[in-house]
Amino acid sequence: MKKLYFTSLSLLFILLSQDVVKSQTGADSITMGAGYANDIYYSFSDGMVHSVPRTNWDIAFYTLTWSAGVIINDGNGVELRVYANADTSGWNAVDTTGLSTWPLLFNSVDSWEQGAFNQPPSNHPDYGWGVYNTITHDVVGDSIYIIKLADATYRKFWIIKKISIQNVYVFRFANLDGSNEVEVTLDCNDYIDKNFVYYSISNEEILDREPIADNWDILFTKYMEMVQDQPYPVTGVLNNINVPANRFEMVDPDFNDWTATEMDSTKSPIGYDWKHFDMSSFTYIVEDSLVFFVRNMNKDVYKLVFTAFDYTEGKAVFEKSKVHTSAIIQTAYQSRFELYPNPAENRVTIGLPDGVETGRLILTDMTGKALYQIENMEATITLDIDFLRPGVYFISIRSGNLNTTQKLIVR
Numbered sequence: 001m002k003k004l005y006f007t008s009l010s011l012l013f014i015l016l017s018q019d020v021v022k023s024q025t026g027a028d029s030i031t032m033g034a035g036y037a038n039d040i041y042y043s044f045s046d047g048m049v050h051s052v053p054r055t056n057w058d059i060a061f062y063t064l065t066w067s068a069g070v071i072i073n074d075g076n077g078v079e080l081r082v083y084a085n086a087d088t089s090g091w092n093a094v095d096t097t098g099l100s101t102w103p104l105l106f107n108s109v110d111s112w113e114q115g116a117f118n119q120p121p122s123n124h125p126d127y128g129w130g131v132y133n134t135i136t137h138d139v140v141g142d143s144i145y146i147i148k149l150a151d152a153t154y155r156k157f158w159i160i161k162k163i164s165i166q167n168v169y170v171f172r173f174a175n176l177d178g179s180n181e182v183e184v185t186l187d188c189n190d191y192i193d194k195n196f197v198y199y200s201i202s203n204e205e206i207l208d209r210e211p212i213a214d215n216w217d218i219l220f221t222k223y224m225e226m227v228q229d230q231p232y233p234v235t236g237v238l239n240n241i242n243v244p245a246n247r248f249e250m251v252d253p254d255f256n257d258w259t260a261t262e263m264d265s266t267k268s269p270i271g272y273d274w275k276h277f278d279m280s281s282f283t284y285i286v287e288d289s290l291v292f293f294v295r296n297m298n299k300d301v302y303k304l305v306f307t308a309f310d311y312t313e314g315k316a317v318f319e320k321s322k323v324h325t326s327a328i329i330q331t332a333y334q335s336r337f338e339l340y341p342n343p344a345e346n347r348v349t350i351g352l353p354d355g356v357e358t359g360r361l362i363l364t365d366m367t368g369k370a371l372y373q374i375e376n377m378e379a380t381i382t383l384d385i386d387f388l389r390p391g392v393y394f395i396s397i398r399s400g401n402l403n404t405t406q407k408l409i410v411r
Helices: 002-023 088-093
Strands: 025-031 038-043 047-053 059-062 070-072 079-082 130-132 139-141 145-148 154-163 168-174 182-187 196-200 205-207 218-227 230-239 245-249 275-278 283-286 290-295 301-310 315-324 338-340 347-351 358-364 370-378 380-384 391-399 402-410
Touching (some): 025 038, 088 154, 130 154, 182 196, 283 301, 370 380
Antiparallel strands (some): 038 047, 038 218, 059 070, 130 139, 139 154, 168 182, 196 205, 245 290, 275 283, 301 315, 338 347, 347 380, 358 370, 358 391, 391 402
16 A cells, blocks of 8 residues: 555656646847846746956955865956965965966866865875875975956955855955955855855955855856867856756757756856857857756756857847656655765765665765765665765765655765
8 A cells, every 4th residue: 555655656746747747938139238237036936146347356255164275366357366476374475477378277167176276186185285284184385376356457466265164254355465464264154055255456445246056056157178179258147056957959948858868067058159159240140059058056957058158248038848856755754864974084984765675876965976886785884985085975875766865964
């Protein structure tokens, strides 16, 4: 009788979800403004969530406690270089001779957490701008940076430390000659429901400019991308953390097989190259026979097809349709599974949810990249997690119609 109940319940959700899928199809558009003046945060279920000036910030800090990610507004012309002539001991006597020959640093196009200050990518305990202290758990800055702002003025910049347990950054900046020095203590806890907290060096101002992270799926913005092996500013789409997508080229407009390839969980699976500029007509042409599928924050899957792009007003026109709903994966089983200790250091124990005899376990990082998996997990297991650096990860259990995820914090 119990099995029959689950089967009937699942069938009910399938029938309900089919009605929902059929009802959510249509055209939509967003407008960034002339010169792509605004960033547009977009939700597939709710439409445009937030529009905010793209030029009002210079740097931003990833808000999670056990992260050291720091990005720059490289899409607005902000440039970053490591000071080549000294470590932090040289703060008081910066000499920028040869500055133009020092390599430029850019945000990763694959990971939100790997900002320009975290380049080149390295492993724990080195986070680029600083090194993790195993005793205090702080990340201590070991580099001076030269940052060029969008107005073409320069500052020297030093992230002194991140007090990890408090989730607080301390950083300092000044003119190159040492004048107008400013030291900032920034508490990320006030913005923990956002991906980043932003800062304007020009205005010496902390900015709360993002919507709540759970409320949006994709971001229309301008950013730096490698084009023909050269860094170049592009206008396109970046996916929110835990919002994967896949891309299908040369397919029929009615193509709906979103499961044909694995979804890409990096930062830019949609990107910018769904359009190209035609010099003869001086307009953007949207690529033919190109289809994206996006799994949104609600775990529903939407089909996305761009139909037009007008650069004069930064307007993207597209069609979206829900092709899969997550409603069918809920309530058939108790969804929570055992996960302890959490936070963890060396080992973590995981137990399947009640009523689940076997399942697929997947461990991912904040970008959605799979780091470890077990195809047929049974009962309870203990994992050695020494290979993980401190930070936030996700453990997912998949079994039949069940797909449940919990956050794991590694110290």
